[in-house]
Amino acid sequence: MKSLASLSLWRIIILILPLVSLGQTFEYGWPDNYDKPPQCVDIPVDLRLCQGVGYHQMLLPNLLEHESMAEVKQQAGSWVPLLHKNCDPGTQLLLCSLFAPVCMERPIYPCRRLCENVRDGCSPIMAAFGFPWPHILTCDKFPQDDMCINTPNDTSTSEPNGHPPVCPPCDNEMKMDVILDHMCASEFAIKTKIQEVKRENMDRKVTLQKKKRTIKMGTLKKKDLKKLTLYLKNGADCPCTQLDNTRNTYLIMGRKVDKQYLLTGIHKWDKSNREFKKTMKKLKSHKCPAYENVFK
Amino acid sequence: MRVLALLLAVKAACVLLVSSLTGTGAVNNSGRWWGIVNVASSGNLLTNSKNVQLVLDPSLALLSRRQRKLIRQNPGILHAIAAGLHTAIKECKWQFRNRRWNCPTTHSPNVFGKIVNRGCRETAFVFAITSAGVTHAVARSCSEGAIESCTCDYRRRGPGGPDWHWGGCSDNVEFGRMFGREFVDSSERGRDLRYLTNLHNNEAGRMTVASEMQQECKCHGMSGSCTVRTCWMRLPSFRLVGDYLKDRFDGASRVVYANKGSNRASHRADPRHLEPENPAHKLPSSRDLVYFEKSPNFCSYNGKTGTHGTSGRTCNSSSPALDGCELLCCGRGYKTRMEQVTERCHCTFHWCCHVSCLNCTSTQTVHQCL
Numbered sequence: 001m002k003s004l005a006s007l008s009l010w011r012i013i014i015l016i017l018p019l020v021s022l023g024q025t026f027e028y029g030w031p032d033n034y035d036k037p038p039q040c041v042d043i044p045v046d047l048r049l050c051q052g053v054g055y056h057q058m059l060l061p062n063l064l065e066h067e068s069m070a071e072v073k074q075q076a077g078s079w080v081p082l083l084h085k086n087c088d089p090g091t092q093l094l095l096c097s098l099f100a101p102v103c104m105e106r107p108i109y110p111c112r113r114l115c116e117n118v119r120d121g122c123s124p125i126m127a128a129f130g131f132p133w134p135h136i137l138t139c140d141k142f143p144q145d146d147m148c149i150n151t152p153n154d155t156s157t158s159e160p161n162g163h164p165p166v167c168p169p170c171d172n173e174m175k176m177d178v179i180l181d182h183m184c185a186s187e188f189a190i191k192t193k194i195q196e197v198k199r200e201n202m203d204r205k206v207t208l209q210k211k212k213r214t215i216k217m218g219t220l221k222k223k224d225l226k227k228l229t230l231y232l233k234n235g236a237d238c239p240c241t242q243l244d245n246t247r248n249t250y251l252i253m254g255r256k257v258d259k260q261y262l263l264t265g266i267h268k269w270d271k272s273n274r275e276f277k278k279t280m281k282k283l284k285s286h287k288c289p290a291y292e293n294v295f296k
Numbered sequence: 297m298r299v300l301a302l303l304l305a306v307k308a309a310c311v312l313l314v315s316s317l318t319g320t321g322a323v324n325n326s327g328r329w330w331g332i333v334n335v336a337s338s339g340n341l342l343t344n345s346k347n348v349q350l351v352l353d354p355s356l357a358l359l360s361r362r363q364r365k366l367i368r369q370n371p372g373i374l375h376a377i378a379a380g381l382h383t384a385i386k387e388c389k390w391q392f393r394n395r396r397w398n399c400p401t402t403h404s405p406n407v408f409g410k411i412v413n414r415g416c417r418e419t420a421f422v423f424a425i426t427s428a429g430v431t432h433a434v435a436r437s438c439s440e441g442a443i444e445s446c447t448c449d450y451r452r453r454g455p456g457g458p459d460w461h462w463g464g465c466s467d468n469v470e471f472g473r474m475f476g477r478e479f480v481d482s483s484e485r486g487r488d489l490r491y492l493t494n495l496h497n498n499e500a501g502r503m504t505v506a507s508e509m510q511q512e513c514k515c516h517g518m519s520g521s522c523t524v525r526t527c528w529m530r531l532p533s534f535r536l537v538g539d540y541l542k543d544r545f546d547g548a549s550r551v552v553y554a555n556k557g558s559n560r561a562s563h564r565a566d567p568r569h570l571e572p573e574n575p576a577h578k579l580p581s582s583r584d585l586v587y588f589e590k591s592p593n594f595c596s597y598n599g600k601t602g603t604h605g606t607s608g609r610t611c612n613s614s615s616p617a618l619d620g621c622e623l624l625c626c627g628r629g630y631k632t633r634m635e636q637v638t639e640r641c642h643c644t645f646h647w648c649c650h651v652s653c654l655n656c657t658s659t660q661t662v663h664q665c666l
Contacts, residue, residue: 054648065514078519102649126519134520146644147651 038062040103044069048181049076049083050096058100063107064136072099074289080181081129081265085168088121090114090151097149098137111148115139128168128233129264130257167232169263170240174270176279179251182265184288186253188218190225191269194246204232206243206263208252215283219256230254230263242266326494327412329483330426331358331405332374333381358405362482370475372443373434377479380433381407384425387538391421391545394612394619396594396626400604410602415490415589420497421545424585427480427501428537435472435505435531439465446471449529456527460513464528469509473502489553492570493586503583504540508532541585548585549577595626609665625665635662 038059043050047069050058066072076099083092097110116139123133142148165171172178183189191214196207207229214225230252232240242250243266253265270276335358359367367374385407388399397418401407408422438446448465456462480498484491512530517523551570570586571579580586592598597605611621611630621630641656 064520071516075516075520104645104649104651108645108649108651131519131521136515136520146642148645149647 038107041069043100044073047073047076047100048177049080050092050100053092053096053100055102057103059103059107063098063101063109066099070289075099077181077289078185081178081185082122082126084173084178084181085122085125085171087125088118090118091122093149093151094118094137102149109142109148111150112139112142112144114148114150115142117151124234125168128235130233130255130260130262165238167235167238167240169232169235169265170238170242172265172267174267174273174275176275176282179265179267179276179279180282180286182253183216183283183286186216186218186264187255188214188220189216189251189253189265190214190228191249191251193249194243197243197246199236200231202234202236204235204240204243206230206232215251216253224261228261230261232263235263240266242268326484326490327408327423327426329359329363329480330381330407333378333385333407334403334405360483363479366475366479366482370443370445372437373445373475376433376437376443377430379437380429380431381426382429383433383534384429387429387534388422388425390535391425391538391542394617394624396606396618396624397591397603398609414592414601415493415587416591417545417548417585417587418591419589420493420548420585420587421541423494423497424501424504424541424544425538427476427498428505428541429501429534430480431469431472431476431502431505432531432534432537433472434475435467435469438468438471452529459522460525460527462528463526464514466529467509467531469506469529469531473506476502489551489570489588492553493551493588496570496580496582496586500544500583500585501537501541504537504544505531507583508536508540544583544585548587549580550574551580551586551588593626595628606665611663611665613663621663621665629666630663631666632661632663635660 038061040057041060043053043056043058045051060069060072061067062072064075066075076095079095079099083095094110094114097108102108115137119133119137119139126133172182190208190212192212193209194206195209198205198207210226212225212228214220220228232243242248249269251265251267251269252263254261254263256262267276367377385399385401389401392399397411399418399422400409402409406412411418411422434443434446437443439448441447446468449468449470450466452462452466454462477499481495484494484498509529510532511527513525513527515522515525517525550573552573554571573588592601592603594603595606597603597607606624606626607628609624611624612619613621613630613632616622618624636657637660638655638657640653643651643653645651
């Protein structure tokens with residue numbers, strides 16, 4: 001454990017060192033630590049997290065120490081579903097300023113305020129998927145001066161609507177890209193019906209019918225599949241129309257956190273829907289970014 | 297008549313001795329190979345490796361036959377050696393920027409000047425930092441795939457601990473060390489005290505790079521979580537190497553040739569042995585720097601010893617340390633002048649994407665040694 005702490009500290013030190021230079025007199029050029037300077041490369045079309053972010057080239061290695069484009073894509077993949085949730089207008093800007101930083105003579109970090117806004121708006125949704133706000137996005141380490149990236153039009157304030165927010169795993173668009181992104185960000189996916197839904201503390205416990213078909217096995221084992229019970233994290237009181245209708249067949253995605261299986265996405269298995277059919281067909285050939293390739 | 301004969305014999309002996317010393321100086325190749333850094337910088341290092349070989353061909357004259365052979369056997373490595381030397385020189389200048397001897401270099405093949413022919417502390421640092429530079433750059437180049445005869449250190453594979461595994465590209469420091477020893481040490485000749493101290497300091501540089509390797513890890517689970525973690529061994533930053541060797545410089549040991557040599561059998565059994573000049577001190581470890589000669593006074597210019605002197609150096613009038621004017625100027629005093637400096641300030645990043653700055657002018661006081 002001490003070794004882990006020191007390693008973590010070392011990573012913090014590495015991340016903080018460039019920021020320290022930001023506090024000093026402004027000077028162009030990368031910190032002279034004898035490492036190879038980052039290269040300016042085009043943002044690839046399949047880096048979906050950063051399509052339409054507002055610039056077209058990025059630095060590699062990026063500001064999260066990802067050294068190859070394969071690594072960037074793999075790590076960015078699990079963040080794409082968060083963009084679809086629209087939890088804060090600055091989400092893509094914050095993530096891409098780190099995953100695909102703008103090409104400048106020196107690194108430009110996101111502003112602390114941008115980070116805090118996104119964190120406050122998005123961490124409840126991330127918690128619903130079993131993700132804490134990650135260490136790599138700790139807001140305290142980002143600058144507060146003018147030499148940083150902020151939301152372009154900072155005057156907009158979102159009005160809270162009257163409806164209670166839909167449970168994040170249930171709030172899904174019937175769109176191929178959205179479903180595929182969720183599929184890649186989830187550990188397993190199955191086709192099945194719901195047997196029972198019950199409140200359990202802050203969560204909702206979802207019991208599935210025996211008859212199941214695996215779409216994506218992932219980390220799931222056959223014996224676990226038989227008696228699979230999923231939890232809608234922090235979903236005791238939010239609306240979820242899918243769970244209210246137990247007659248339908250669903251595409252259900254999930255992941256394992258500690259000893260619990262969390263529901264990360266639920267779509268009606270709607271064969272009459274053209275978009276859904278297209279997605280299922282595409283699913284057979286679709287390849288998620290895999291980390292095995294990153295560290296071969 | 298007998299007295300005359302005796303006098304002639306003594307004179308002959310003296311002549312022989314002087315001749316021998318002169319000969320020793322003439323054949324000294326120590327540090328000669330460092331000159332490739334200046335030849336390399338005049339060539340275009342951005343060309344492909346084949347052209348690099350051609351452009352740098354004149355520099356091969358500075359290398360020993362053994363070194364030239366090693367370069368032929370390892371295509372792409374000459375580039376790394378030159379880069380390593382360049383890094384070592386920069387680091388040396390950084391570490392000694394506030395001292396009387398500030399690691400001056402020339403653009404001639406004799407990069408560090410006459411300091412390499414001495415056996416003082418500064419000589420020890422120069423040998424150690426250049427050896428470390430080559431080791432570091434070669435190991436780095438292996439990982440980058442720039443040298444055909446070596447790769448990442450793939451010995452580290454599979455599970456490394458309960459919640460992480462080896463992966464990625466571990467820097468190949470063993471190849472760097474091995475090549476460094478073969479290449480750097482082959483320019484040393486002889487069996488005397490200078491030879492032994494140079495070998496020792498070269499090894500100290502290599503050992504420092506190897507022992508300061510650190511494990512680095514990446515979390516690449518979902519959303520950056522640490523459910524999946526991969527670790528590899530990474531070279532230290534060269535600043536870290538320089539800091540370490542500078543500490544060793546400050547605590548360097550003055551050594552003499554081991555006196556056990558009076559016994560023939562003992563001399564043959566252990567011919568390469570250094571021991572501290574002061575018997576009360578401990579034996580220097582393999583990572584300590586060693587020297588055998590007192591440092592010259594670096595205060596004034598001396599063509600014979602090759603010292604530049606501190607006249608014209610910038611100093612700090614309020615510091616009592618080595619960079620203070622009193623010490624750096626060796627009591628000769630200093631002159632003060634006001635200098636106007638314009639810097640970029642109040643920079644703002646504009647979306648997307650450019651940076652705009654104002655120009656701020658300030659007046660700085662500069663002190664220079666007389």
